[in-house]
Amino acid sequence: MIDNRINRRNEAPDNPKGKYVLYWMQGAQRIDNNHALYIAMKHANLLGLPLLVGFVLMPNYPHAVTGHYRFMLEGLSLLQKELKQMGINWVMTLGDPVQIVAKWAEEAALIVMDKGYTRFPRHMRDVLAKRLHVSLYEVDTNLIIPVEKAYPKEAYAAYAIRPHLMKLVSEYASTVVLPKVQNDTQLCFEEGVEGTADMILSKHLTGLRSHEYTHAPRGGEIYAQKALDYFIAEHLKAYEGSSNHPNKSVVSRLSPYLHFGQISPVTIYERVLASGLPCAAFIEQLVVRRELAYNFVWYNKEYDQLERVMPDWAKESFERHSHDERPAVYSLNTLEEAGTYDAYWNAAQNELLQKGTIHNYMRMYWGKKIIEWSSNPQEAFDNMIYLNDTYAIDGRDPNGYAGIAWCFGKHDRPFFERKVFGKVRYMISEG
DNA sequence: ATCGGCTCGCGCAA
DNA sequence: TGCGCGAAGCCGAT
Secondary structure, X not given: OHHHHEEEOOOOOOOOOOOEEEEEOXXXXXXXXXXXXXXXXXXXXXXXXXEEEEXXXXXXXXXOEHHXXXXXXXXXXXXXXXXXXXXXXXXXXXXXHHHXXXXXXXXXXXXXXXXXXXXXXXHHHHHHHHHOOOOEEEEOOOOOOOHXXXXXXXXXXXXXXXXXXXXXXXXXXXOOOOOOOOOOOOXXXXXXOOOOXXXXXXXXXXXXXXXXXXOOOOOOHHHHHHHHHHHHHHHHXXXXXHOOOHHHOOOOOOHHHHHOOOOOHHHHHHHHXXXXXXXXXXXXXXXXXXXXXXXXXXXXXXOOOHXXXXXXXXXXXXXXXXXXXXXXXXOHHHHHOOOOOOHHHHHHHHHHHHHOOOOHHHHHHHHHHHHHOOOOHHHHHHHHHHHHXXXXXXXXXXXXXXXXXXXXXXXOOOOOOEOOOEOOOOOOOOO
């Protein structure tokens, strides 16, 4: 089944003079259940070459703030140590991935990379595929079912994709067993960036917009595993009973780890199933809702353009209600500072600012309210994208774009006419 | 507290 | 071609 995750991205041959196999790691920042790492190790062993894992640290990733980088760098510094212990070379370089991977490629026998799903990571991979003159393989490892194997087009709603996913999930959710490293020759890279998250932030990332979380989760594969253990032990039972009751809000807290690929959904799936507890509601989230979000961004490249996101019935409905009176109209600034009249909404916004996450249910309520408080849907949409991308640790993620689009009728059905929203589903605070 | 209706269009059986 | 049904909705009737 691992072969079904590989996409050969060019026609170029291996470089017979290559000194190493390169795994350009970007989206899957982990060792556990990393299919791209597995493929790269297999190739290295076959060719008798050492493996180089290269990560490119971009100093100006779109929308990223210091808190995002900190979480990611915490994970990378642990990862680097683990790889070294396994006999695998690691280099992290500051700059533009296309330039740097092209440079690493000069001495590589072949290249493996993980897959990017949203516009920017995807574009970089497309550019590299055209530019490189050495074999380039792309591996879909951040989904249980690779996005193109799951469904061949943009799904209208969850019901369309659900049976396909559920039919394939057990086939694809199997543990990756990494081969032993056979050649652990140490390679030397002078341009590598090293040190703790703090050191790297203060030395190399000084141009960033500063936003630090007061209650951030800690980044890294072992903390992802701990969060999973904790969720299964303490919250899975309640999740099955009341995940749609906001006052009993049960969160898996795994989405920041999933966003940076610090944990594999395969790992989560297997561990949750192995617990023996009922888990249908959680599996629905992990498999159906998550893969639907990836399906959305993969097949609809304008996933962050309101016009391209709304179904026609929602468009017409919003238009008919464009002159409805709003209960309040808030500026981006007021929203950003959690200064509305609604204490529940402010709490959700403050949680976003301080922890970098919002409970799934609350994010929908959060979004629906922004629609109600904006003079038009376009402004609401743009503000939601901005706030989520900037403040959520897992912003800039398919789940975020799909969640925001849902607030505007995407993947949903029409409902009873009401003010401002028309036939688009509305939500009110409960208790 | 619980239930059917609201409303649209896709997916699939027929 | 027709029918079932859908992310967390609301409303009014019982």
